[in-house]
Amino acid sequence: MDLGVAQNWFFLIISLLMVAASLVVVTSRNVMHAALMLVGALAGSAALFVLLGAEFVAGVLVLVYIGAIIVLFLFGVMITQVPIGTSRSLDHANRWPAATVAVATFAVLAGSAVAFFGDEEISGFAAVRTSDIGESIFDRFVVPFEVVSFVLLAALIGSIVLARKDPES
Amino acid sequence: MTIAQFLVVSAALFSIGIYGVLIRRNAVLVLLSVELMLAAVNINFVAFGSYFADSTAGGQVFALFIITVAAAEVGIGLAIVLLIFRNRASANIDELDALKW
Numbered sequence: 001m002d003l004g005v006a007q008n009w010f011f012l013i014i015s016l017l018m019v020a021a022s023l024v025v026v027t028s029r030n031v032m033h034a035a036l037m038l039v040g041a042l043a044g045s046a047a048l049f050v051l052l053g054a055e056f057v058a059g060v061l062v063l064v065y066i067g068a069i070i071v072l073f074l075f076g077v078m079i080t081q082v083p084i085g086t087s088r089s090l091d092h093a094n095r096w097p098a099a100t101v102a103v104a105t106f107a108v109l110a111g112s113a114v115a116f117f118g119d120e121e122i123s124g125f126a127a128v129r130t131s132d133i134g135e136s137i138f139d140r141f142v143v144p145f146e147v148v149s150f151v152l153l154a155a156l157i158g159s160i161v162l163a164r165k166d167p168e169s
Numbered sequence: 170m171t172i173a174q175f176l177v178v179s180a181a182l183f184s185i186g187i188y189g190v191l192i193r194r195n196a197v198l199v200l201l202s203v204e205l206m207l208a209a210v211n212i213n214f215v216a217f218g219s220y221f222a223d224s225t226a227g228g229q230v231f232a233l234f235i236i237t238v239a240a241a242e243v244g245i246g247l248a249i250v251l252l253i254f255r256n257r258a259s260a261n262i263d264e265l266d267a268l269k270w
Contacts, residue, residue, distance in 0.1 A: 007170055015178040022182055022205050026189030031198065038201055041182070045208045048175070049232075052219045057232045061211070064236050069204070069243050076197050076247040080260040091192050092263070098191035102184040109180035117173045122219050128226045136225045137233070148234050155241030162248035 011051060018044030029090060035073045039066055052122070056130045175216035182209035196250045196260045200243065207239045 003009065021040030028034040042065045049058035092098075137145050182205055189202025211232045218228015254260045 005170070008174075011170060011174060015174075015181075018178065019181050019185070022185045025205060026185055026192065026202055031195065034198060034201055038204060041205060042208055045182075045212055048178070048212055049215050051170070052175070052215050054215045054218070054229050054232070057211075057215060057229050057236075060233060060236055064240055065204075065208075069240060072243055072247060073197065073201060076200075076250060080197060080250060080254045089261075090195050090198060092194055095192050098188050101191060102188035105187055106180050106184035109183065110177045113176035113180065114173045117171070117176065119171055120173070120220075122170050122172050122175075122216070123222065128218075128229060133226050133229055133233075136227070136230055140225045141227070141230050144234060148237050152237055152241050155245050159244040159248035162245070163251050 007051060011048070014044050014047045014051070018048075031077050031090070032074075035070060035077060038073070039070055042066055042070075053128060056133055172216060172220045175212060179209040179212040179216070182206070182212070194261045194263055196253065196262050197247070199262065200246045200250070203246075204239065204243070207235060207242075211235055 003012075018041050021037045021044065024037040025034045025041060028037065042061060046058040046061045046066075049055070049061065186202045186204075186206035186209065189205065190199055193199050193202060214228045214232045214235065216228075218226065218232075221228070250260055253265065257264065
């Protein structure tokens with residue numbers, strides 16, 4: 001990584017903040033802090049998308065994830081009455097197997113990525129405009145788009161059916 | 170910017186998510202860690218989309234699909250957690266041992 005380029009400094013700062021926020025998400029003893037730190041991690045990934053020239057995806061990520069999904073999580077935390085505030089019973093006692101699996105996964109993924117790609121630069125900054133994405137969705141990817149919208153409809157109906165109370169009870 | 174630096178950050182986020190899925194007892198926190206893993210996959214898609222610079226913007230389109238599927242997953246997942254909480258008065262996944270004999 002060449003630190004003479006300004007983009008790489010931005011990348012370094014954003015990614016360090018992201019990794020720190022996501023470490024808080026998995027280690028915090030307070031459920032609220034974990035859910036709110038996920039906002040930090042997702043905002044960092046939106047910033048990385050802007051750095052990669054994907055402004056539309058960054059905007060959608062902020063709207064859908066930070067605007068809707070995090071609020072849904074906060075609802076879930078409050079409804080299931082997870083002890084708000086510090087709690088010791090959020091984790092399993094035995095954390096070394098999980099840490100070993102996580103470190104091994106990171107070593108395999110990062111090691112193979114660095115070994116395969118080395119120092120190859122990202123050259124594709126021919127700006128992808130939002131209109132290009134729209135044409136692509138409704139032309140080349142129209143069948144997956146319809147399938148994913150059907151999945152969303154099924155999930156909507158399914159979550160209503162699951163979460164409502166039975167009428168006879 | 171090299172492609173490898175984005176892949177390394179995405180791998181770090183993915184492994185932190187795996188750690189969270191394995192270590193957490195609370196079902197809502199397990200879902201939060203799954204969201205971290207999905208965010209890592211999204212970074213991979215957009216980085217490869219910029220790297221290959223295809224004319225269909227496939228990387229960004231599939232990142233949008235993943236965001237949609239993640240929204241569906243959170244809706245269903247939280248409904249199931251709510252149902253479990255209503256039946257068992259607890260959202261801890263290690264107390265769900267009704268299928269164990």
